[in-house]
Amino acid sequence: MAAANIPVIDISNPSQDESQVAKDLVEAAIEHGFIYIKNTGGDIPIDAVQGAFDLSRELFAAPLEEKQQCKYQKNNMGWAGMQYETLDPKNQRQTLVLLTQVNRVFNFGEFIDGQPQQPIPPSISHRTSQISAFRDYCYNLSLKLNTLLGIGLDVNPPSFFTTSHLRSSGPSGSILRFLYYPPLPLTPTAQPGIDVRAGAHSDYGSLTMLFRLPRQAGLEIQLPSGKWAPVPVSPPGTESDPAPPILVNIGDLLSYWTNGLLRSTMHRVVFSGEGNGVEGETDTEARYSIAYFCHPVGTSSLGLVPSERVRGFKGAQVGEGERGVLTADEHLQMRYVYSVSVQEKDRCVR
Numbered sequence: 361m362a363a364a365n366i367p368v369i370d371i372s373n374p375s376q377d378e379s380q381v382a383k384d385l386v387e388a389a390i391e392h393g394f395i396y397i398k399n400t401g402g403d404i405p406i407d408a409v410q411g412a413f414d415l416s417r418e419l420f421a422a423p424l425e426e427k428q429q430c431k432y433q434k435n436n437m438g439w440a441g442m443q444y445e446t447l448d449p450k451n452q453r454q455t456l457v458l459l460t461q462v463n464r465v466f467n468f469g470e471f472i473d474g475q476p477q478q479p480i481p482p483s484i485s486h487r488t489s490q491i492s493a494f495r496d497y498c499y500n501l502s503l504k505l506n507t508l509l510g511i512g513l514d515v516n517p518p519s520f521f522t523t524s525h526l527r528s529s530g531p532s533g534s535i536l537r538f539l540y541y542p543p544l545p546l547t548p549t550a551q552p553g554i555d556v557r558a559g560a561h562s563d564y565g566s567l568t569m570l571f572r573l574p575r576q577a578g579l580e581i582q583l584p585s586g587k588w589a590p591v592p593v594s595p596p597g598t599e600s601d602p603a604p605p606i607l608v609n610i611g612d613l614l615s616y617w618t619n620g621l622l623r624s625t626m627h628r629v630v631f632s633g634e635g636n637g638v639e640g641e642t643d644t645e646a647r648y649s650i651a652y653f654c655h656p657v658g659t660s661s662l663g664l665v666p667s668e669r670v671r672g673f674k675g676a677q678v679g680e681g682e683r684g685v686l687t688a689d690e691h692l693q694m695r696y697v698y699s700v701s702v703q704e705k706d707r708c709v710r
């Protein structure tokens with residue numbers, strides 16, 4: 361299967377022209393909704409990413425009772441198992457019963473003064489400052505990406521997105537998520553092409569930053585043709601970098617805010633099966649990934665983004681007068697409600 365043709369962009373090379381980098385980022389966000397950000401340690405130290413994966417392994421290896429004390433809450437924080445129940449008649453086998461352990465997530469909400477606002481499993485509670493520091497790296501990188509998007513879209517003022525994301529202005533729905541997908545032997549009935557590790561979805565917020573480990577297969581995006589294409593962890597040109605690129609994607613909120621100009625692309629995590637996925641990647645072992653879901657401050661108004669390019673976009677779903685103005689919090693609530701109604705059948709907790 362041909363891999364998705366997602367551009368690789370270097371945003372931390374000082375010799376590059378910022379406005380060109382910003383334009384490249386915007387074009388990729390319009391065309392693909394996904395962008396690889398080269399990771400040479402300039403924005404997030406390589407050690408910090410490695411350390412976060414080590415922490416994630418410790419967290420998921422902690423005793424079940426500890427994680428159960430931190431069960432997923434309505435505030436979107438905590439530990440959860442994601443369960444998928446395929447109601448597609450073609451695939452309506454025992455997925456429900458046999459694949460309920462398809463993955464586990466732990467969502468960290470915002471920290472205040474370096475302190476978590478949710479229960480943390482005792483096994484890792486001595487490392488909350490590390491989680492807080494990693495969250496801060498992600499937050500700072502998300503501000504930089506928002507600044508570049510503002511410049512690339514010629515928003516007036518260009519700092520528009522960045523200002524809306526400043527945590528000094530109030531709380532947001534931003535989440536740092538650790539994900540764990542058990543190895544195939546633990547899900548012996550999994551059938552490549554039928555069963556999935558994470559069902560098809562789009563993300564809710566403005567931007568998502570995804571960290572993956574070398575050679576761990578599974579992520580696919582849906583192309584405009586409707587076909588699915590694998591997203592290699594280390595695309596051409598990044599193989600000798602000290603870490604795989606950070607994969608950034610546009611979420612529903614930013615797509616809504618730009619009236620559909622920036623694309624929120626469906627994606628999923630599959631068992632690709634022998635010989636079907638990306639060469640050199642495997643999906644038989646346990647898979648770990650880390651996502652940072654970036655959201656604007658909850659009170660931010662999502663009136664159409666002040667950019668000529670956005671206003672002139674003719675693929676818009678609704679006219680400016682008809683779209684109403686939601687806040688970021690209202691958009692998130694709407695998305696949760698929608699998710700519960702359509703995914704009731706998927707029994708997906710996210």
Ligand SMILES: O=C(O)CCC(=O)C(=O)O
Pocket residue numbers: 537539558563570572579627629649650651
């Ligand atoms: O684990 C991955 O590669 C993707 C996870 C994802 O898409 C999500 O949590 O929204």
Ligand SMILES: [Fe+2]
Pocket residue numbers: 561562563627
């Ligand atoms: Fe996602």
